[in-house]
Amino acid sequence: MSAPDWLQGAVTTMALCWRLERPDGITIGLTAHDRDLAIDGLRYRAAPGMTPSAIRRTDGLDGDSMDASGPLSGEAIREADLLAGRWDGARIQVFAVDWASPKVPLLLGEGTLGAVETGDGGFTAELRGAAAALERPVVEETSPTCRARLGDRRCRVAMAGRRQFARVLAVAGRVVTLDRSEPTADAYGSGVLRWFGGSNAGLETAVAASAGATVTLERIPPMPVEAGTLVELVEGCDERLETCANRFGNAANFRGEPYLPGIDLLTRYPGA
Incomplete structure (x- = not known):
């Protein structure tokens, strides 16, 4: 893919932008430019202190990654909200745009918010790309307790009234x-x-x-x-078979192996 025309001149008018959407739907825009920008109906507030690390993108299965650091702003990202977890799992898009005519953004990376560290009046956040999902286990491990969540499609307990x-x-x-x-x-x-x-x-x-x-x-x-x-x-569940059967009458949908011998079987000896 060729670079946009606004990146090919002797003098560029490039600005970096971040679009952040929290799980509760609140969306904000930040830009490293020294003036606010309006892009696709969203106002990107000037945050000149925002500095990204090098963006690493690959054509393999390794996850794309990037870190961004900047000051904590009372109008945009507050330390109390970060510590409370309001930004956990937020969707992020990082792109470059021509600040003179911000109409055709160049996407640099997207994913979810990873580890966040705060201190000295600022924060550092990690961007985890879509390929990071490949780091999860492919199949479930056996467990004596139930691996379903109360009321989900595998548990099937009706949560009405609970x-x-x-x-x-x-x-x-x-x-x-x-x-x-x-x-x-x-x-x-x-x-x-x-x-x-x-x-x-x-x-x-x-x-x-x-x-x-x-x-x-x-x-x-x-x-x-x-x-x-x-x-x-x-209402909650302690994920034990006894609770599933006696309290919820749902033993048929129990997603665990309570009677499967564990590793302690190898340490047993005759007469123990």
């Missing part, structure tokens, strides 16, 4: 007290708490255990929580 909304009464570290009690003992253990209000709105936190009107989260909420915040609780 969710409920509640309001927060108090928060103490990882323990959240709600205005509603669980339907059964530890119903929300290994489940999910989704935040529908307050500064954590749009995020979800894994639940370690539940008891009555309290749930213990896997980690402390990233943002302060106010009393009265609306949350949604999604």
